[in-house]
Amino acid sequence: MAKLRVETTINGEETEFLCSGQDSLLDVLRGxxxxxxxxxxxxxxxxxxxxIVLDxxxxxxxxxxxxxxxxxxxETIEGVADGQKLTAVQQQFLEHGALQCGICTPGFIIAAEKLLEKNPDPTEEEARYYLAGNLCRCTGYDKIIRAVLDAAAVRREERA
Amino acid sequence: MTLETSRFESPTDVEGAVALLAAEGGAKVLSGGTDLLVQMRLGAGAPQVFVDVKRIPRLMAVRLGSEGLTIGASVPAAEIFENESIRSLWPGVAEATDLIGSTQVQGRATWSGNLCNASPAADSVPALMACGAVAVIAGPSGERRVSVDAFIKGPGKTVLRRGELVVEFEIPAPPPRSADAYLRLIPRTEMDIAVVGAGVQVELDDGGAIASARVVLGAVAPTALFVEAAASALIGSRLEDAALDAAAAASRAAATPIDDRRGTIAYRKKIAGVLTTRAAKIAFERAQAR
Amino acid sequence: MSADTNEGQERKFKRIGTRPIRHDGLDKVTGRARFGADYALPGMLHGVMVRSPYAHARILSIDISQAEKVPGVRAVVTRDDFPDVPIGWIPAGSTGVDLGANARTVMAREKVLFHGHAFAAVAATTELAAREAGKLIKVEWEVLTPVLSLEQALAKDAPILHEGQETKGDHPTPEGDSNIANQVCFEGGDIAAGFEEADVIVEGHFETPMVHQGYIEPHACLANVREDGTCEVWCPTQGAFGVKGEVASIAGIEPSLVKVTPTEIGGGFGGKIPVYIEPVAVVLSRKAARPVKITMSREEVFRGSGPTSGSRMWARIGAKSDGTFVAVETKFDFEAGAFRGSPVGAACMTVFSPYNCENFRIFGRDIVLNKPRVAAYRAPGAPIGAFAAESLIDELAMKLDRNPIDLRIQNAVAEGDRAKYGPRFGTIGFKEVLEATRSHPHYKAELGPNQGRGVAAGFWFNAGMQSSATVSVNDDGSAVVRTGNPDIGGSRASMALMCAEELGVDVARVRPLVGDTDSVGYCDPTGGSRVTYATGMAVIEATRQVVDHLRARAATIWDIELDAVEWQDGNAVAINGSAEKGSMSLEDIARKMRLTGGPIVSSASVNPPAAGPGFGVHVCDLEVDPETGVSKVIRYTVVQDAGKAIHPTYVEGQYQGGAAQGIGWALNEEYLWDAEGKVENAGFLDYRIPVASDLPMIDTVIVEVANPLHPYGVRGVGETPIVPPLGAVANAMRHATGIRFHRLPMSPPRVLDALDSDGASS
Incomplete structure (x- = not known):
């Protein structure tokens, strides 16, 4: 079967790719x-x-x-940083050591950025529930939640 | 031999979607994909044609008027929950919608998918039933309206005929001094499928007693279940203990659950009673506040 | 390195104990870090494993002819493409791995022994083609009755998984073939007299389910066998040298031809020590003459990779009325899965070793059955045994009306006391940890209605084993430290810190690397809580050699004796009669390396036979909804001896992560099986690991009782934190509900059932 040609915008760049009808966007991004x-x-x-963030x-x-x-x-993890500058979320993940193996980290960062965009001052409970769909098996979530809450504070200061 | 991959179509009007679904037996509606694509990954096989309906404006539209809500069938759960009017008018429906999967899944999942998947454990279905929601179905012979409670025929089975799809939901405006609530039980705090779900809607009379009620249970029968006896127990009461106990007992009696990896029969029956009373209390308090 | 170089007690560290940003962090928060499935090669084929639909069946024949005809298929392999490694073959000098069993785990030979056991594999130009071809492989099966429980495995006429398997190990063993693979027994004193002497006896039967490590990254592997027979493998593994050895043996390749590059690894917890797909990718690549990548699906991870044992246990403790333990006894039955090798031995060794007791009999059996073969899982066996022991100690404390921490302190082992498995403990911090717990604010905090507090302790040996490190100095004075231990939780930062401490430079000036099997000296796997300890020793040793070189270069430049040069915080300093020479920085010496003797590179290898054991105590507050049985951990504190925390952030991270895994095990995680032995919940939806909203912040207290075996006093910290939680949560449940739970998980239906039946125990 002929492949589909798709034009889209990824991290601000116009991009086109070929895919089959049942390929997931994840398949195409990674492949x-x-x-x-x-x-x-x-x-x-x-x-x-x-x-990821879609529309x-x-x-x-x-x-x-x-x-x-x-x-x-x-929008994907590759487009999160602002040029050579990490976002507050990325920086706080580093400062807090909010990752061990790091496989869940891109998903957490994408989700946390969206959380803080929607809710600039989340409570711990709000952050935990918003991020409940991001599994981490290494950290017990403690440092992740602290990083997100601190990133929220940094963002609020930057915007104040 | 050749290996077939799926076709992908994204019609921009209802007629186009109906035509595709009618023409191809192997065509499936792709709304949020959170059931369809999962089933495909777990071995169900890819459909011949994906019909992505999210480019049909009517399926993505939200109209709120004095009559109630008319909402496109493919509006994602996250957008529904973010809508403050919907949250304040139908808090139970909003709660149920907010419980469908993770934040990520809510960015995709839709009421129509939740309904058409016809799982006994769907969160939005009991809540929609409690509010008297109606599904608007389009098909080769025009449109028809089917109330949500009559839509599901059994696990995985619906009233949809070949070529048909759900295009909209209608929820009538809540009567004055009425309110709804939805609760579910899961082993964790998030990310699980309901072991039991309970949607309750109550309307109060001028004296503050319950004039009418609907009690709907999920995950305790092949389809979400109206529990008339539980509703009757609530009617006329101000949720005195006797009324709550009777409603809980009615829910326990009405539940005919199965044992599976998410819960046992005995457990589900007990929880059906507990959630009935808890959801009734929330709905009652909300109605009082209106 | 000998104990006289130990400075853990008195040395003032400048960099050890600080919290620098990890070197690999940037790549991990930007998505650049490359994990197993992120590798690709031109011309790469997609490989898929074909797995058994039966839990127990003999393979009579396999016909791959139809599969090979599928367009795009380049290779189909079965047992016939692998050498027949005899079962029970343990190469001399190895760590005791049965390569025959490993080979059969990777690719079934005579039989399939669990649902999901791989019996073939296909490589094709697309994954779709490979999957379709897999469905066309025709197998003639002789379906056998599966053995799905310990009861069934031990039944008189039980089907035997391994014909010819006789029970090994201690004590009267059954006659003839048996599903009991091994028996272990540790005995001391006079057990009968001990219980005779006891004023009070507590005992109980306990059960725990099979649980999975639950790493978020599925197994993945890319292999390329080249025309000359050399072979490259990229995979997320805890031990690249182990993969190299097993690929060679199982795929039938000279080890010297195999190079393994460990990629970034997305969690392992022991489960990425074994190989599952690596030898298969190699054999497919050899047959297809193309690179082959295999990535497991999440479902395959649950069906085909290593859980840890389910168990049935009985234990009892006899004590004097003053609380002194006088007799302890256990009988443990552990599920090994398809092949021998459950961690029952470690469970027996650890279960009562934290407590003194003269009279003991610790007995355990390793039992095979038709479930996935178990793999290491964080302190293998210890959490299971500790669940029984710590539950009983809690019962004993209640019977004697004693504070549970005081009762533990009274019986706790200290330096010089003998572990139940033989050796005497060196310097350990168990009492210090118990005392720190007792004085922690959490332990004194008020509880609300329907809440209960549980305390439990745990112990893990920690491992030494073989490690190598190489340190090289760059001409700008920066350094590179290279080891062969995949970094699974921040160990590169620890290696860099130790190197920086010795060199006396900022840690940002040290770049830590994990090398492939051709570029670094041998390292045993990242496991056993050994990397910061043993590999760290190699790093310190190699760096000290580098420092000696640097001193020598300074002496050459100054033209003075080596003894007249001291290394002080990044500078060579002339002393004694040469003090007028002043000092010379590392940068200065490095810039002149070319003129003073060339590059400075040093390597060191260690093989410490022992490590410093780690003790931890956890406090758990649990709230239970009495109407639904749903419970939630509302406060949790981990107190543990780290010896010396090199990077405290990642020490805390280990404490928190281990606690979270243990909480999941206690409350919700379990494999569910259908009647045929198929896992019913092979996904993260119904295999319920804790999510962010399930847990509170997890407080940590790092106790530091220096380990004399390590130059800085380090003890491994990775495994101990998963030992106490099962008991801590169960004890909290006991105090919240009045019910003693003997069976895990304490899921809502079980809790409600127990509450409603007014059961004093469940």
Whole structure:
């Protein structure tokens, strides 16, 4: 079967790729586009490692078909940092040691950025529930939550 | 031999979607994909044609008027929950919607998917039933309206015929001094499928007693279940203990659950009673506040 | 390195104990870090494993002819493509791995022994083609009755998994073939007299389910066998040298031809020590003459990779009325899965070793059955045994009306006391940890309604084993430290800190690397809580050699005796009669390396036979909803002896992560099986690991009782934190509900059932 040609915008760049009708957006990001920062942990929407932002919404890229990206706007971990400058979330993850193995980290950062965009001053409980779809098996979440809450404070200061 | 991969279509109007679904037996509606694509990964096989309906404006539209809500079938759960009007008018429906999967999944999952997947444990279905929601179905012979409670025929089975899809939901405006609530039980705090779900809607009379009620249970029968006896127990009461106990007993009696990896029969029956009373209390307090 | 170089007690560190940003952190927060599945090669094929639909069946024949005809298929392999490694073959000098069993775990030979056991594999140009081809492999099965429980395995006429397997080990063993693979027994004193002497006896039967390590990164592997027979493998593994050895043996390749590059690893917890797909990717690549990548699905991870044992246990403790333990006894049955090798031995060794007791009999059996073969999981066996022991100690404290920490302190081992498995403890910090717990604010905090507090202790040996490190100085005075231990939780930062401490430079000036098997000296796996301890020793030793070189270069430049040069915080300093020479910085010496003798590079290897044991005590507050049985951990504190925390952030991280895994094990995690032995919950939806909203912040207290075996006093910290939680949560549940739970997980239905039946125990 002929491949589909899809034009989309990824991290601000107009991008085109070929895919089959059943390829997920995750498959295409990690395969043909070689953007392996988005991780695959389950392919069933249960782990959050493949989180991306699609037209402004946080979604699991394993549950998005690649062909759906036509004309849409995709944001991935590779586009989070502002040029050479890390975001407050990225920086706080480093400061807090909020990662051990690091496989869940891109998904957490994408989700945490979206959380802070929607809720600049989340409580611990709000952060925990918002991020409940991002599994981490190494950290027990303590340092991750602290990093997110501190990043929120840094962002509020920067915007004050 | 050749290895077939799926076709992908994204019609921009309802007629186009109906035509594709009618023409191809192997065509499936792709709304949020949070059930369809998961089933595919777990071995169900890819459909011949994916019909992505999210480019049909009507399926993504939200209209709120004095009559109630008309909402496109593919509006994602996250957008529904973010809508302050929906949250304040139908807090139970909003709660149920907010419980469907993770934040990420809510960016995709839709009421129509939750309904058409026809799982007994769907969170939005009992809540929608409690509010008298109706699904608007489009098909080759036009449109029809089916109330959500009549939509599911059994696990995985719905009233949809070939070529049909859900295009909208309608929820009538809540009567004055009425409110709804939804609760579910899961082993963790998030990320699980409901072991039991309970949606309750109550309307109060001028004296503050319950004039009418709906009690709907999820995950305790092949389909979400109206528990008339529980509703009757609540009617006329101000949620005195006797009324709550009777409603809980009615829910326990009505529940005919199965043993599976998410819960036992005995446990589900008990929880059906507990959640009935807890959801009734929340709905009652909300109605009092209106 | 000998104890006389130990400075852990008195040395003032400048960099050890600080919290620099880890060197690999940037790549991990930007998505650049490359994990197992992130590697690709031109012309790469996609490999898939084909797995058994039966839990127990003999393979009579396999026909791959239809599969080979599928367009895009380049290779199909089965047992016939692998050498027949005899079962029970343990190479001399190895760590005791049964390579025959490992080979059969990777690719079934005579039988499939669990649902999901791989019996073939396909490589094709697309994953879809490989999967379709897999479905066309025709197997003639002789389906056998599966053995799905310990009861069934031990039944008189039980089907035997391994014909010819006789029970090994201690004490009267059954006659003939048996599913009991091994028996272990540790005895001391007079057990009968001990219980005779006891004023009070507590005992109980306990059960724990099979649970999975639950790492978020599925196993993945890329292999390329080249025309000359050399072979490269990239995979996320805890031990690249182990993969190299096992690939060679199982795929039938000279070890010298195999190079393994460990990628970034997305969690392991012991489960990425074994090989599952690496030898298969190699054999597929050899057959197809193309690079082959295999990535497990999450479902395959749950069905086909290593859980840890389910167990049935009985234990009892006899004590005097003053609380002194006078007799302890256990009978443990552990599920090994398809092949011998459950961690029952370690469970027996650890279970009562934290406590003095003259009279003991600790008995355990390793039992095979038709479930996935177990793999190491963080302190293998110890959490299971500690669940029984720490639950009983809690019961004993209640019976004697004693504070549970005081009762433990009274019986706690200290330096010189003998562990139940033989040796005497060196310097350990158990009492210090117990005392720190007792004085922690958490332990004194008020509890609300439906809340309970549990305390439990745990112990893990920690490992030494073989490690190598190489340190090289760059001409700008920066340094590179290279080891062969995959960094699974921040160990590169620790290696750099130790190197920086010795060199006296900022840690940012030291770049830590994990090398492949061709570029570094041998290292045993990242496991056993050994890397910061043993590999750290090699790093310190290699760096000290580098410092000696630097001093020698300074002496050459100054033209003075080596003894007249001291190394002080990054500078060579002339002393004694040469003090007028002043000092010379590392940068200065490095710039002149070319003129003073060339590059400065040193390597060191260590093989410490022992490590410093780690003791931890956890405090758990649990709240239970009495109407639903749902419980939630509302406060949790981990207190543990780290010896010396090199990078405290990652020490805390180990404490928190281990506690979280243990909490999951206690409350919700379990494999669920259908009647045929298929895992029903092979995904993260229904295999319920804790999510962020399930847990509170996890407080940590790092106690530092220096380990005399390590120059800085380090003890491994990775494994001990998963030992206490099962008991701590169960004890909290006891105090919240009045019910003693003997069976895990304490999931809501079980809790409610127990509450409603007014059961004093469940």
């Amino acid at each position: 043909p586009l070689a953007m392996t920062g988005t991780k695959e942990g389950c392919t069933t929407g249960d782990c959050g490692a493949c989180s 402004g919404r946080l979604v699991p890229s394993c549950l998005v078909l690649a062909a759906e990206a036509e004309g849409r706007v995709v």
